[in-house]
Amino acid sequence: MILCIETATNICSVALCSNEKVVSARESDEDKSHASLLTILIGELFNESHIMAGQLDAIAISKGPGSFTGLRIGVSVAKGISYASDVPLVAINTLKSMYHGISEIRQNIKGTDEQILFCPMIDARRMDVYYSVFDTGGKELVETRADTIDKNSFQKLLSDHKILFFGNGSTKCRDILRNKNALFHEGFNLSAKYLCIPATTAVSNRMFEDVAYFEPYYLKDFLATIPRKNVFGS
Numbered sequence: 001m002i003l004c005i006e007t008a009t010n011i012c013s014v015a016l017c018s019n020e021k022v023v024s025a026r027e028s029d030e031d032k033s034h035a036s037l038l039t040i041l042i043g044e045l046f047n048e049s050h051i052m053a054g055q056l057d058a059i060a061i062s063k064g065p066g067s068f069t070g071l072r073i074g075v076s077v078a079k080g081i082s083y084a085s086d087v088p089l090v091a092i093n094t095l096k097s098m099y100h101g102i103s104e105i106r107q108n109i110k111g112t113d114e115q116i117l118f119c120p121m122i123d124a125r126r127m128d129v130y131y132s133v134f135d136t137g138g139k140e141l142v143e144t145r146a147d148t149i150d151k152n153s154f155q156k157l158l159s160d161h162k163i164l165f166f167g168n169g170s171t172k173c174r175d176i177l178r179n180k181n182a183l184f185h186e187g188f189n190l191s192a193k194y195l196c197i198p199a200t201t202a203v204s205n206r207m208f209e210d211v212a213y214f215e216p217y218y219l220k221d222f223l224a225t226i227p228r229k230n231v232f233g234s
Contacts, residue, residue: 001051002203003042003059003081004195007034007074008066008094009122009168011189014041016049017196024048025193034073042077053085058208060199062192063091064217065130065144066122071216082211089209090202092195093217095120095132095144101194102166102185103138116162116183117141119154121169127176129169130219133157146219149173158182 001023006013012034013027026041046052061078064071082089098120115136122130127149133142147153149172157163158179165173166185174184 001049001056002090002196002199003045003053003056004062004192004199005038005042005060005074005078006062006094006097006190006192006195007038007070008062008064009070009190010067011191012037012041012070013190013192014038014045015192015196016045016051017193017200020197020200022193022196025191027191029189034070038073038077042081053081053087056085056087058088058090058199058203060090060092060195060202062094062097062190062195064094065124065146065219066094068216068218071218075214075216079211079214088203089211089214090199090207091209091214091217092198092202093132093144094122094190095130096134096138096140096198097194098122098167098188098190099134099138100197101191102164102188104194106164116164117157119163119165119170121165121167121173123167123169123172127172129173131169133163144217144219149176151176151178153177154182155179 001018004015010031011029015025016023024045026044028037059078059082061075099118118134119131124130130146132144158181162181164183166188
């Protein structure tokens with residue numbers, strides 16, 4: 001059994017999964033509730049499933065990029081449980097878990113096909129977003145990065161591929177990325193449930209983190225410097 005924790009955005013979400021299947025989940029979209037709700041939601045999962053932390057096979061944390069405060073709270077709780085219960089910790093890139101989330105619902109999204117690319121986006125204020133690009137098989141074609149989106153962004157990829165943009169950073173890009181191949185999926189919310197498959201893979205491959213030294217993936221340098229030119233510009 002794996003405890004999955006997702007706090008990279010305003011959604012505070014936890015889930016228990018086994019054999020790539022979600023057993024139980026709890027989540028809240030109450031703003032700034034992570035510190036007060038996270039351990040309560042975890043306790044509810046444990047009580048419902050009649051297990052204790054020491055019986056877990058691993059704890060999976062969504063490591064970022066995302067909200068500095070949300071990530072810090074989630075990682076602190078995950079490390080605390082891992083250390084106290086002697087349970088290994090695995091960390092999953094938040095954008096990778098978003099890809100797995102959209103894969104579960106893509107068959108219901110108009111315009112998707114086998115050649116489409118997926119671009120999860122997390123809001124990073126103003127016109128800045130964290131993003132990466134995946135193909136249908138989950139291969140990362142564009143590594144995780146942060147950029148300021150403008151009318152020239154993604155134009156080279158969009159000339160040859162349909163791209164489905166989703167996540168809480170994609171809505172503000174709709175009026176800027178005007179291209180027939182740019183598709184947008186509204187209402188996608190992060191969930192700990194989407195960590196289930198990549199976390200199971202990480203545990204199987206024993207991709208464990210050093211609890212003493214692990215830190216969230218903040219992308220601090222982006223927030224402190226002037227954004228570089230977008231690689232997909234003209």
